[in-house]
Amino acid sequence: MKLLGIETASDACSAALMLGGETLQRFEIAPRRHADLILPMVDQLLAEAGISASTLDAIAFGRGPGAFTGVRLAAGVTQGIAYGLDLPVVPVSSLATLAQGVDADQVWAGFDARLGEVYWGAYRRSSAGLMEAVIDEVVCAPEAISDGGLTEATGIGHAWLTYEQPLRQKLGSRITRILPDQLPRAADLLRLAEALVAGGELVTAAEAQPIYLRTPSWR
Amino acid sequence: MPYLIESSILAGHIPTLKGDGFYRQTPANAKNYLMKVIGIETSCDETGIALYDSVSGAMFQRLHSQIKLHAPFGGVVPELASRNHIQRTLPLLDELLSEAGGGKGQIDGIAYTAGPGLIGALLAGAAIARSLAWALNRPAIGIHHMEGHLLAPLLAAGDKPEFPFIALLASGGHTQLIQADRHGCYQMLGQTVDDAAGEAFDKIAKMLGLGYPGGPEVSRLAETGQPGRFKFPRPMVNRKGLDFSFSGLKTFVRNTIASQTEKAQTLDRQTIADICLEFETAVVDSLTIKCRRALRQCNTPRLVIAGGVSANRRLRQKLTEMALQEGGAAYFPPPDLCTDNGAMIAYAGYLRLASGARQGNEISARARWPLTELRPPRQPETEHL
Numbered sequence A: 001m002k003l004l005g006i007e008t009a010s011d012a013c014s015a016a017l018m019l020g021g022e023t024l025q026r027f028e029i030a031p032r033r034h035a036d037l038i039l040p041m042v043d044q045l046l047a048e049a050g051i052s053a054s055t056l057d058a059i060a061f062g063r064g065p066g067a068f069t070g071v072r073l074a075a076g077v078t079q080g081i082a083y084g085l086d087l088p089v090v091p092v093s094s095l096a097t098l099a100q101g102v103d104a105d106q107v108w109a110g111f112d113a114r115l116g117e118v119y120w121g122a123y124r125r126s127s128a129g130l131m132e133a134v135i136d137e138v139v140c141a142p143e144a145i146s147d148g149g150l151t152e153a154t155g156i157g158h159a160w161l162t163y164e165q166p167l168r169q170k171l172g173s174r175i176t177r178i179l180p181d182q183l184p185r186a187a188d189l190l191r192l193a194e195a196l197v198a199g200g201e202l203v204t205a206a207e208a209q210p211i212y213l214r215t216p217s218w219r
Numbered sequence B: 001m002p003y004l005i006e007s008s009i010l011a012g013h014i015p016t017l018k019g020d021g022f023y024r025q026t027p028a029n030a031k032n033y034l035m036k037v038i039g040i041e042t043s044c045d046e047t048g049i050a051l052y053d054s055v056s057g058a059m060f061q062r063l064h065s066q067i068k069l070h071a072p073f074g075g076v077v078p079e080l081a082s083r084n085h086i087q088r089t090l091p092l093l094d095e096l097l098s099e100a101g102g103g104k105g106q107i108d109g110i111a112y113t114a115g116p117g118l119i120g121a122l123l124a125g126a127a128i129a130r131s132l133a134w135a136l137n138r139p140a141i142g143i144h145h146m147e148g149h150l151l152a153p154l155l156a157a158g159d160k161p162e163f164p165f166i167a168l169l170a171s172g173g174h175t176q177l178i179q180a181d182r183h184g185c186y187q188m189l190g191q192t193v194d195d196a197a198g199e200a201f202d203k204i205a206k207m208l209g210l211g212y213p214g215g216p217e218v219s220r221l222a223e224t225g226q227p228g229r230f231k232f233p234r235p236m237v238n239r240k241g242l243d244f245s246f247s248g249l250k251t252f253v254r255n256t257i258a259s260q261t262e263k264a265q266t267l268d269r270q271t272i273a274d275i276c277l278e279f280e281t282a283v284v285d286s287l288t289i290k291c292r293r294a295l296r297q298c299n300t301p302r303l304v305i306a307g308g309v310s311a312n313r314r315l316r317q318k319l320t321e322m323a324l325q326e327g328g329a330a331y332f333p334p335p336d337l338c339t340d341n342g343a344m345i346a347y348a349g350y351l352r353l354a355s356g357a358r359q360g361n362e363i364s365a366r367a368r369w370p371l372t373e374l375r376p377p378r379q380p381e382t383e384h385l
Helices: A034-049 A070-084 A094-100 A162-174 A186-196 B067-073 B078-100 B119-136 B145-155 B197-207 B214-221 B249-261 B269-298 B312-326 B343-353
Strands: A004-005 A011-019 A022-029 A059-063 A091-093 A106-114 A119-126 A131-133 A138-140 A153-157 A175-179 B037-042 B046-053 B060-066 B109-115 B138-144 B165-170 B175-182 B184-192 B302-306 B329-331
Touching: A004 A034, A004 A070, A011 A034, A022 A034, A022 A186, A034 B119, A034 B184, A059 A070, A059 A186, A059 B046, A070 A091, A070 B078, A070 B119, A070 B184, A091 A186, A094 A106, A094 A131, A094 A186, A094 B078, A106 B312, A119 B145, A131 B145, A153 A162, A162 A175, A162 A186, A175 B197, B037 B078, B037 B119, B037 B145, B037 B312, B037 B343, B060 B078, B060 B343, B067 B078, B078 B119, B109 B175, B119 B138, B138 B145, B138 B343, B145 B165, B145 B269, B145 B302, B145 B343, B165 B269, B175 B269, B184 B269, B197 B214, B197 B249, B197 B269, B214 B269, B214 B302, B214 B329, B269 B312, B269 B343, B302 B312, B312 B329
Parallel strands: A004 A059, A059 A091, A106 A153, A153 A175, B037 B109, B109 B138, B165 B302, B302 B329
Antiparallel strands: A004 A011, A011 A022, A106 A119, A119 A131, A119 A138, B037 B046, B046 B060, B165 B175, B175 B184
């Protein structure tokens, strides 16, 4: 199976290409430069693999939650490529992708959502090695997060930088460690996408839509 | 409910830009090159998609307006606009291609609005457009929104302007006087120092309780107004230069409304109509005086009017008369191409792509982008062009 993956929900811009067992990735921390970088990254990956885009089986993208503009960029790029090449689309949670990238079996993953809130999820690794959500992802105040029933877990994502105190107060000694600088990566997204494809969780190009969780404020 | 403009065949053959040798081409020799160009416009609150067939001159288009979406807020909410564009663009494009027949395989190039505008809204359309072009292995180009407006009169069925010309670009976001020496070569002669003309219309409408966006309603009510009852100032006409200002006029109207409501609790319909008429006349007079000044200053007889305000009937009439008095002519876009649309982007994109302009794989979107930064497209490399 040949899968292309795009993840731009955070300050990191990344793309990855899965060819059977091998995954190639481009990853750059480049705030506000995602629009310039993402297509050249995809282009380079295909050139490096020596394959044509028309041989892809599906395209996966980080559908959020995350920065609105970044998530929309991934959705837009995915729509254009999928429509142009008649490819099915696999939407993947950006928080689950973040969780997938850490060497831990239980994870509390959070992005700083600004306005005093976090995008939040709790994940447990399956026997297949894939992160599975144990609660619905939410946007809420750090004081209002749910532990998802996890007895202990690794804290990951920049929510842990901005809101370390309230999160510590809430979860206390059950936090095994904190990795606040971790960002979602397209190679991890593809690990999750592979299973979603196998499970038939595919949508059309036009259905490649972001998950925002938050309704926009006036202005 | 959103409305959709039915696709329309707008023009006959390829408009030739005389006075600018690049594009003097016939359908026969254009055939080897870009025949069908898609245009995608998402800079503000309209999703506009079009397909321009340069061989037949046919223009297919689809438009989705977000007016109803933003109306409860009394103005465009940028994030809502962006969310709507990312939902609407692809289905509209798909509908358009089905109707034009031939599917996406017929696309020879893709143009999209790269600015100026709301950055999130621009990015939504730009991401889809640029990536689709990449997937189809076709050239793409980011187009300046105002260049799209400026060239829209070339899609009119009748007489088309030749370069050089003076352009008045007036909409809810812009009021500019441009000297267009040739395609891609524009000089700013003057612009508004505060509100845009269309914005002033909408604000007056709000003061009079006419809803959002109320500009067209102001013009409609002005039809039944009695001239002479009110006298508003003609802004900036005694000032040298070609800049505009509408906030002083707006304040004058606000004060007039206040003194009228002191006399009576609510404004009667006739008073509202009279205010609308005098306001509209003041704006039109101000624009006309500046346009006349620009034609004389630049010694150019041709005046192009584009942007949403160019749909205003009184303005069209006055500017047409004025241009005739000056020994020239005024040119307008087809009525459905005055406001934002994909057709003008498809056409402006076609002109640049056909002369060899190409963009890399970056997705371009700029909230601010002075029109004067544009350059003519590079010289064509093929002998056909």
